[in-house]
Amino acid sequence: xxxxxxxxxxxxxxxxxxxxxxxxxxxxxxxKTINMYTMGIGSTTDNQMVQDAINEISREKIGVEVxxxxxxxxxxxxxxxxxxxxxxxxxxxxxxxxxxxxxxxxSFMEMEDLYAEYGQGIAEYxxxxxxxxxxxxxxxxxxxSQKDFAATKNITYRQDIVDELGxxxxxxxxxxxxxxxxxxxxxxxxxxxxxxxxxxxxxxQWDSYNWDKLEDELGVLMNYGEKAEVVNLFETxxxxxxxxxxxxWYEAGFIAxxxxxxxxxxxxxxxxxxxxxxxxxxxxxxxxxxxxNCGFPMGTIALTEPLASTMNVTALMWAIPYTSAEPExxxxxxxxxxxxxxxxxxxNYGIEGMHYTVQDDGTLxxxxxxxxxxxxxxxxxxxxxxNTYIAGQWAAxxxxxxxxxxxxxxxxxxxxAMGWVFNSAPVAxxxxxxxxxxxxxxxxxxxGAVDVDEVLPKFQQALKDAGIDRVIEEKQKQIDEWLAxxx
Numbered sequence: 001x002x003x004x005x006x007x008x009x010x011x012x013x014x015x016x017x018x019x020x021x022x023x024x025x026x027x028x029x030x031x032k033t034i035n036m037y038t039m040g041i042g043s044t045t046d047n048q049m050v051q052d053a054i055n056e057i058s059r060e061k062i063g064v065e066v067x068x069x070x071x072x073x074x075x076x077x078x079x080x081x082x083x084x085x086x087x088x089x090x091x092x093x094x095x096x097x098x099x100x101x102x103x104x105x106x107s108f109m110e111m112e113d114l115y116a117e118y119g120q121g122i123a124e125y126x127x128x129x130x131x132x133x134x135x136x137x138x139x140x141x142x143x144x145s146q147k148d149f150a151a152t153k154n155i156t157y158r159q160d161i162v163d164e165l166g167x168x169x170x171x172x173x174x175x176x177x178x179x180x181x182x183x184x185x186x187x188x189x190x191x192x193x194x195x196x197x198x199x200x201x202x203x204x205q206w207d208s209y210n211w212d213k214l215e216d217e218l219g220v221l222m223n224y225g226e227k228a229e230v231v232n233l234f235e236t237x238x239x240x241x242x243x244x245x246x247x248x249w250y251e252a253g254f255i256a257x258x259x260x261x262x263x264x265x266x267x268x269x270x271x272x273x274x275x276x277x278x279x280x281x282x283x284x285x286x287x288x289x290x291x292x293n294c295g296f297p298m299g300t301i302a303l304t305e306p307l308a309s310t311m312n313v314t315a316l317m318w319a320i321p322y323t324s325a326e327p328e329x330x331x332x333x334x335x336x337x338x339x340x341x342x343x344x345x346x347x348n349y350g351i352e353g354m355h356y357t358v359q360d361d362g363t364l365x366x367x368x369x370x371x372x373x374x375x376x377x378x379x380x381x382x383x384x385x386x387n388t389y390i391a392g393q394w395a396a397x398x399x400x401x402x403x404x405x406x407x408x409x410x411x412x413x414x415x416x417a418m419g420w421v422f423n424s425a426p427v428a429x430x431x432x433x434x435x436x437x438x439x440x441x442x443x444x445x446x447x448g449a450v451d452v453d454e455v456l457p458k459f460q461q462a463l464k465d466a467g468i469d470r471v472i473e474e475k476q477k478q479i480d481e482w483l484a485x486x487x
Contacts, residue, residue: 032329033065034091039076045376062332086323091330095319099142100421109320112140114331121339132419133313142317146387150308150412154282159299182254194254196266196275205279212309212415215422219472225415230476243445250448259447271295285398306412337386344391350377365395420482427474430467437462
């Protein structure tokens with residue numbers, strides 16, 4: 001279903017601000033107020049202004065107002081557990097990394113009844129195949145945002161440098177093929193770091209590749225999840241091949257010495273002009289997205305086929321905390337964000353005439369005299385919103401991205417465990433122990449900072465000692481039971 005964007009201009013904004021002076025009189029007694037927390041990277045100085053404009057719409061359409069708090073992405077991960085603890089009043093929030101852990105901790109509310117009564121507009125956009133990934137133990141705890149439910153693994157690089165040097169990258173299919181490209185760039189730019197991790201110290205560039213990581217890498221399905229056979233990733237030939245190649249990159253001076261401990265995101269380092277490439281996920285809009293985020297013309301090469309797994313879907317889901325005081329209003333507002341083009345446009349881009357203008361071709365761009373550095377509302381995280389595809393199209397972004405993303409999701413290879421959610425409770429101690437082992441060994445291996453022959457066997461044995469075989473056994477048991485119940 002297509003919607004035409006209705007942008008709120010400065011005239012409407014003036015009405016919003018004027019209404020604010022007598023808001024208490026204008027507000028109906030039955031209007032509910034919810035507290036929503038989200039994350040942001042770019043400028044959100046005018047967040048209150050955008051909130052007021054949204055409330056003008058939501059108050060009239062659904063009888064709900066929102067108090068919206070934006071946390072810097074670094075603050076978000078620091079305060080995430082605090083938000084779920086009940087010490088803060090939170091009614092609605094995005095969850096990154098899957099809701100299962102929060103469910104086990106009693107942090108999220110069951111949503112199936114709320115969805116059935118107040119969220120049916122979402123069903124017009126979201127297939128049950130992907131909605132089912134939000135279920136844990138038969139109850140719905142999260143609503144996926146419209147996004148890439150599948151992903152490739154990509155090399156993402158400075159296209160302008162490749163063009164400047166006349167390098168042919170058309171035959172690059174593997175990370176081994178990329179070595180001579182970085183070698184050539186290093187000669188031309190000796191002071192530039194060739195490769196940076198795509199997530200600072202979390203080093204998740206190899207958390208998945210052509211395997212389904214089954215939430216935590218502690219037991220995976222290889223070969224795109226073709227078979228429901230859980231194996232130890234860190235003992236596979238594929239993993240050893242990757243870390244040996246990364247060691248070659250490190251020894252060639254392509255990787256900064258502090259990469260294993262750096263907390264700076266790859267996009268920040270590339271944007272500063274200090275790095276050439278990274279390993280990222282890929283989807284139909286990746287080139288335009290990376291170009292905008294990194295500040296340079298970017299290119300990207302897929303190393304894998306698209307894979308759809310539960311984690312791709314649950315990587316970003318909207319949830320209602322168990323302590324919510326207004327769960328019905330929260331679901332109504334989530335449904336509004338998912339279905340109302342005007343609200344989606346405000347969330348993504350702010351106020352027309354102040355934060356963006358509509359160009360002759362219908363795309364959106366900064367007003368004259370304003371750019372990314374001076375715009376007072378440009379979150380740079382449009383992907384967190386429930387349904388960004390119904391909003392306007394930013395200039396230079398992928399045309400018809402929603403349609404292309406839908407096709408990408410549909411045509412991707414589906415893991416045999418698509419829709420399965422791991423109950424980690426029976427092996428919680430083993431997972432904690434194994435996670436600590438991964439932090440100790442994997443980071444260094446995956447950026448080439450340590451000798452593979454010496455460290456990989458130690459890593460493998462430490463995982464065994466920590467109980468990875470028990471985790472794999474439990475995953476296999478649960479997947480077998482889940483598959484049998486589907487027959």
